[in-house]
Amino acid sequence: MEMFKRGVYLCVSVALVACGGQEPQSQQEPGAELATQEAGLTAGTSRGCSFNIFSIQRPGTLPPVYDVRLNRAASATCPWAQASLLLGSSTSFSPVLSLAANDLGVAVSYVYKSSPSGSAPSLLSLLHVDPETMTFVRSEGLSAGMFGSGRIYTGSLAILADGTTLTASGTKTGVISGETGSGGNYVATYADFFTSTTPRTVVAY
Template identity: 50%
Template sequence: MRFIKSAVWLCAAASFAACSAPEESPEQTGLAQQEAALTTGTTQGCTYSITADSVPGTVPPRYSVSLSRAASSTCPWPAASVTLDSGSYAFPARALLANGYGLAVTYTGKYSPSGSSPTSCSVRQIDPETLAVVRSSGVAVWLGSGNIYSCNLDQTDGGATLVVFGTKNGRIYGETGSGSNYVATYYDFFTTTTAPVFYAY
């Protein structure tokens, strides 16, 4: 997985030159990235985790995404948990990033049981104390004509800029480049509402 992640940064760093990752289907790459994604992180002395589970009694089954904070001697706030989403008909891929600027999470969702309905990625900034959503954004294929298979997190500029990356099929509105891999760069994510810049390869 380090190779796949390196491939993302190699493409982004080389003036968006043409670049290719190992031969894998988008679904295989998405599952592999989901396994590699960080789902736990620490900021301000507190440890946070993002999890997914089935919603009891739902037919067809739906899945929820929850964020929790563990109690510890270094954390100024008590243990807490909040449900971020409970409407996906596909098991969500998830990621969490915590740094000195704050807390960010991503998760995929498919919001119709129809086999042709698209899967998209939610991007959220979370208040570390209240666990409330501070900023909402997302990554989706234009006009719902494709899927976002994974949405992992990284950072640049010392943590000020959030980077969401993963695999897809279809075209994200406003993207440059082309291909089944994407990078969404949110400059100053924690302090502004600047729209992301999308690149595909």
Template identity: 45%
Template structure:
């Protein structure tokens, strides 16, 4: 899957940076492009971006997760933005756009409490209204540990959405019981079929 390859390149680029690659190095520029590709996508002539925005003056600190549609001559819907959620720690972000629609994923900590664990929210965003058509969480059973990250990929020509990342405990009905997970949403954009989890 293309985004699995992107994740591998991301790790390689981080390693290069940690070993002393200069600020203007080609590796750093490539890394920035990879990061942008994970949070920006285009469909129906419109470009969508997922970002986290620190809430000014908020104590304890929190971040709004915002999906933005850019204005352009090819986009029939015009510019707009919608807040999908809020996190009490810096969120992990991913966006995927295809002919079926726009999907977003982000990690979030729902409360500032030390006992509150991070989870991932996956949304089907309406390209025209930016409203959430479908929203589902990837959460460790009984809230006993965190889901640390969530990336997005697609199969079946884009009809099936795949979320993947790392977690600290078991997911409901998972196969494998390992720290890395893959959540497969069959017909994500046209149904409410729950994810099937596999771990490795």
């Protein structure tokens, strides 16, 4: 069991606060500081195109609102023009970002809050974006506990060696619906993520 824990810890990268996103404030609930320490990669390649996910504070908003966007860069290897897609937003919480991509598509996730209330939960949004049309193909989410009793703090995406299975892993409080095991860490597995809507499985430890 200890070796399993160490293996998952190695899969979680140092956080990246991207493109204008600000550090979470010190008054956030206990454990939220982990959001600045753990996150997945924020860039990847699909069908010859480079993609990156970033957040930027919306001007003139108080409490602050952070818009989360996906950018496709123009290049000699990309058959399509530069484009940007608004994925969502987060209120009073600098979102924790992650991206994983291959030729089947682009998977992006961000941990966010929808309310400035200190008791509002932080949630994870997971999206499949078509690399050509820059439109949403699939939308999933993770929350922990009932009635805001739990929090998702981090979410790091990875595509397994089979090229079709996506995992989201990170830290949490509370219980994610359907999880097996227990603890403050989770791994959510989505089989055939880019080509199906097969329900996730979640293991906590």
